[in-house]
Amino acid sequence: MQKREEEHIDKKSVRDLKLGECGIICCLKDPDMGLKLLEMGCLPGTQVKLNSRAPLGDPITIIVNDYTLSLRLDEAETIMLK
């Protein structure tokens, strides 16, 4: 946890969003997962909003391109924000 924060001190990911908060996607960190996310519409420049969290905190749902996408925190972490 500590290490993760140090690594991305100046970079926020979707994981760091608060409930209801929006962000603009800047890039996708993980090339394998990135493709799936790209296909689902998580393109650089698109707005994302953290919509809800599962009762145990993971997974989460986000809103991109007017539809709701659910993904795990590990996956959300790979979507970097501007």
Next chain:
Amino acid sequence: MTVVAQPEIREASQTTPRSEVARVALVGNPNSGKTSLFNQLTGLNQKVGNFPGVTVDKKTGTCQLSANQKVQIIDLPGTYSLYPKSLDERVIIDLLYDSASAHYPDLVVVTADASNLKRNLLLFTQLADLKIPAILALNMVDVAEQEGVKIDIPALHKGLGVPVIPMNARKGIGIAALKILILQHLEPTPVQFYTIPDALKPVTETIKARFGLASDYLALHYAHQYKSLKFLSAEEAEWIGALLETHEFKSNVAQADETIARYTYINELLLDVVRVERVEKDEKFSNRLDQVLTHKVFGYLIFMGILFLVFQAIFTWASYPMDLIDQGFASLNGLIQDNFSGPLINLLTEGIIAGLGGVMVFIPQIAILFAFIAVLEETGYMARVTFMMDKIMRKFGLNGKSVVPLISGVACAVPAVMSARTIENWKDRMITIFVTPLMSCSARIPVYTVLIALVVPETYYFGFLNLQGLVLMALYLIGFLAAIFSALLLKVILKARERSYFIMEFPVYKMPRWKNVGLTIVEKVKAFVFEAGKVIVAISIILWVLASYGPGNSFEKAEQQAIVEAKQQNLSETELQNLISSHQLEASYAGVIGRTMEPAIEPLGYNWKIGIALLTSFAAREVFVGTMSTIYSIGEEENVSTIKNKLMMEKDKDGEPYFNLARSFSLMVFYLFAMQCVSTLAVVRRETKSWTWPLAQLVYMSGLAYVMAFITYQVLS
């Protein structure tokens, strides 16, 4: 709405009907209404079958286009792109990349959700670039319009270069227009949506030339996916691999670049086509519902409530039709036995019809369970359950979607294993299928209740906690723990073939489409009856033969001996008949086998009689009670108290009750763990398309049963 302008690109030879039955593939995003469209086009004329070399089932159906024109419709799994991420999606590339294949479609119909056109068009542009003739079925246009999404259909048609049919597949609007269009001779779109970058051109052009491909884009897919294209020979795949290496082809980067390029194109195209004045009413409603249904406390409570309802339904509602089916088969048997006789008739009544009855009796449970599952899926609630349970299940190597099969397993493992299909990830799905039969199913109930009644006193604690009930509950709990920990074990052993994703579209809550629910039930029941039925009938015939014949003239000797004994004991005619069948069973091949296996089961505390019951129970656990009643010469009456009394009277050589605490618990534990259900094995074989999994299950569970029963007997005696 149904009037569709023909694209200007093809004027000639439009109305010449095809001479032969053409194949149409249905492709589209998940939740784009593809299944509804498939059901509208084919109705009950559909079948599930596995195409050679493909691990997942494909649905096909026939559609009557006009009075004398039929067309084969192939329903493909929902996907977001032509780059498959799961085993399910891989079916698509198997079908679309080999034009020499017998299943290669003449035409693809791409379904797209009008309210989410941008993402839905990604798949369409990929398909169009493969240069297969296509039609865009623009679904839910009226719904999208109500939400403030206006689509300029003629402009979209012009931009895509293929016919665009606005429709509402749920209500059947636009189906007629689609049928007319399918009949016509269509050409691939002249529009190129993605231009292959110059850097990749040497690769694609070399591949295109070598395989004589129709499009550059197909060549690019060969480059990306040559490892999973089954129709390529090893030498061809190797050749592509070497080519890619010399050109430093980076599949990941190229795919990502392509996706971004396509989205850029689509964005520009849609600029003039789609106007959004979104009201955002529906989304808010879904969100508000989610706040309750996925709430920290209420979410789980509601889920538990629904589960309770499903179980009640499976146990209570199903019992009436199940009794009817049971009685129906019994009277059919009686009717045949009263009017005919001979060994063939015995085989028919005691083997085949009894076996078929054993299959048919599960139909109500399967139908009810799948009705519930279909409704939960259709409404979009299942996605929420998965979402809530994912974190817990992940710790045990399962995933959110494993919840459904595990819970269904308490009723019957057969439909439960079938419901594991919703799990896309191979490893998670295999683990789920593997551990589901450990959940104590309803067939174990007769075994548990008879044995508990023998050795557990009917004591009450606090006036309401029944000790017998507590033991029964403990047995269910042990089954659940066994499933969870077996999953954990498998998690370590199995190597993941693909990465586990949980990136999933959260569907908007919808009313279920009852036609889809009905067709799901019919499809699952049909699959069960025909696939599992074959095996169960075969096994019942074998068991019948083993129990009905003995080596040499052993049967006559057994009968004579029984008559002598009966005279000594002054038995009535029915008691004599029962004694004869009991003696004959002992003399039969099954009896011989029971005797032979006695040394192996002695450490568990069992004799040859229990051995036969164990053996016959491998077809289905319920058989235990029936076999015990035959062995203890009380005929076919499955009266629990009579069996209980008979078992109570059985004495061991020291004159003590034979079914003591140690033996009874050892048996219960054995029935808890052992894989004694041919239907389940058949279904696992069907679902995994290999014998490895059912055999591994049989060995693992039987081994576990043996060891646990051994420990139980040795500790308690």
